[in-house]
Amino acid sequence: xxxxxxxxxxxxxxxxxxxxxxxxxxxxxxxxxxxxxxxxxxxxxxxxxxxxxxxxxxxxxxxxxxxxxxxxxxxxxxxxxxxxxxxxxxxxxxxxxxxxxxxxxxxxxxxxxxxxxxxxxxxxxxxxxxxxxxxxxxxxxxxxxxxxxxxxxxxxxxxxxxxxxxxxxxxxxxxxxxxxxxxxxxxxxxxxxxxxxxxxxxxxxxxxxxxxxxxxxxxxxxxxxxxxxxxxxxxxxxxxxxxxxxxxxxxxxxxxxxxxxxxxxxxxxxxxxxxxxxxxxxxxxxxxxxxxxxxxxxxxxxxxxxxxxxxxxxxxxxxxxxxxxxxxxxxxxxxxxxxxxxxxxxxxxxxxxxxxxxxxxxxxxxxxxxxxxxxxxxxxxxxxxxxxxxxxxxxxxxxxxxxxxxxxxxxxxxxxxxxxxxxxxxxxxxxxxxxxx
Numbered sequence: 001x002x003x004x005x006x007x008x009x010x011x012x013x014x015x016x017x018x019x020x021x022x023x024x025x026x027x028x029x030x031x032x033x034x035x036x037x038x039x040x041x042x043x044x045x046x047x048x049x050x051x052x053x054x055x056x057x058x059x060x061x062x063x064x065x066x067x068x069x070x071x072x073x074x075x076x077x078x079x080x081x082x083x084x085x086x087x088x089x090x091x092x093x094x095x096x097x098x099x100x101x102x103x104x105x106x107x108x109x110x111x112x113x114x115x116x117x118x119x120x121x122x123x124x125x126x127x128x129x130x131x132x133x134x135x136x137x138x139x140x141x142x143x144x145x146x147x148x149x150x151x152x153x154x155x156x157x158x159x160x161x162x163x164x165x166x167x168x169x170x171x172x173x174x175x176x177x178x179x180x181x182x183x184x185x186x187x188x189x190x191x192x193x194x195x196x197x198x199x200x201x202x203x204x205x206x207x208x209x210x211x212x213x214x215x216x217x218x219x220x221x222x223x224x225x226x227x228x229x230x231x232x233x234x235x236x237x238x239x240x241x242x243x244x245x246x247x248x249x250x251x252x253x254x255x256x257x258x259x260x261x262x263x264x265x266x267x268x269x270x271x272x273x274x275x276x277x278x279x280x281x282x283x284x285x286x287x288x289x290x291x292x293x294x295x296x297x298x299x300x301x302x303x304x305x306x307x308x309x310x311x312x313x314x315x316x317x318x319x320x321x322x323x324x325x326x327x328x329x330x331x332x333x334x335x336x337x338x339x340x341x342x343x344x345x346x347x348x349x350x351x352x353x354x355x356x357x358x359x360x361x362x363x364x365x366x367x368x369x370x371x372x373x374x375x376x377x378x379x380x381x382x383x384x385x386x387x388x389x390x391x392x393x394x395x396x397x398x399x400x401x402x403x404x405x406x407x408x409x410x411x412x413x414x415x416x417x418x419x420x421x422x423x424x425x426x427x428x429x430x431x432x433x434x435x436x437x
Contacts, residue, residue: 040084074095097121125227197259
């Protein structure tokens with residue numbers, strides 16, 4: 001385990017156990033902490049936490065699943081999820097020999113526009129980020145081409161290359177997978193470069209505001225960016241951008257880009273993927289494979305110092321999220337546990353205690369999850385869609401069904417918006433009505 005020291009932050013890591021955490025108040029919204037937009041305009045929703053505020057959703061489904069409102073093709077190849085803003089759906093996909101940013105009408109899935117932005121045959125992974133106020137949408141290709149387009153017309157506004165402009169690097173060979181973060185006038189991205197691990201760009205023209213360096217030293221994991229996306233934290237009353245990279249969790253000053261602290265104990269040597277959960281002074285993080293694990297960190301300001309304490313660490317055998325994400329509801333974190341597995345698991349956040357789960361669920365393989373209306377929506381790798389109760393007292397499967405298509409691994413995260421469940425399956429887009437009748 002390594003924690004680095006720099007001129008702003010003296011970091012100390014120790015093991016301590018706490019019995020009470022202050023868990024009220026979320027601290028990650030792209031348009032400020034008081035954002036009122038309800039659109040799913042970015043990766044994992046308005047707060048980047050995988051939680052939808054939708055209510056009145058069905059508690060069970062028919063054996064064949066909820067009603068299919070529509071299904072369309074033409075999304076291209078890729079593992080990107082969906083963003084929604086102003087009645088439009090946004091994603092990215094490879095159509096032949098070009099990567100396209102794609103916009104469709106949410107009502108029927110019909111194409112509004114599509115804009116090529118990278119001449120690559122590689123299928124993209126990241127999810128677009130929409131700025132409805134500025135009418136802009138941002139996306140990153142497999143090869144690290146960052147594009148800004150007009151969200152109404154698809155016209156390209158500006159482009160940057162993570163590799164050419166910032167010396168960008170991925171920790172392994174599955175391509176850049178980030179969903180950019182909008183914070184006021186800044187666009188926050190992770191090129192993965194030695195001198196520009198995380199960068200802040202002017203969202204209007206792409207000009208560099210600051211670059212944040214990679215952590216140094218004999219660290220676990222690999223050099224370069226991971227497969228996660230940045231979240232905002234105000235831990236220790238200091239606004240910071242927190243990210244999971246090849247060497248574990250890092251934090252940068254939102255104002256200057258200075259590396260504030262880093263934590264590498266959970267870093268694995270293959271692919272570091274899940275987006276961390278942040279609340280108040282705490283960061284919950286997890287990675288998969290045979291050398292990852294899970295940890296809860298407490299970040300405090302002590303005078304001019306920042307102290308980062310490891311509240312607990314659990315080995316990869318005890319608890320790991322390979323990919324598919326984690327959600328926190330109340331005092332509990334829900335996730336799919338295990339390498340290439342989505343064993344439903346519920347843990348008590350402040351202690352790491354396993355409350356229920358870690359047994360085979362309704363489907364097989366890893367599970368991409370989202371939460372809404374006191375229910376968990378598990379999309380398994382084998383195309384099984386499961387509805388699970390969030391009751392922390394026991395695991396309860398409410399319903400499950402097979403999705404209409406299974407075009408490769410079912411990894412793109414599901415999206416819930418205005419009573420509908422949206423599924424991206426490579427070239428296919430499916431919309432289901434999941435409202436309570």
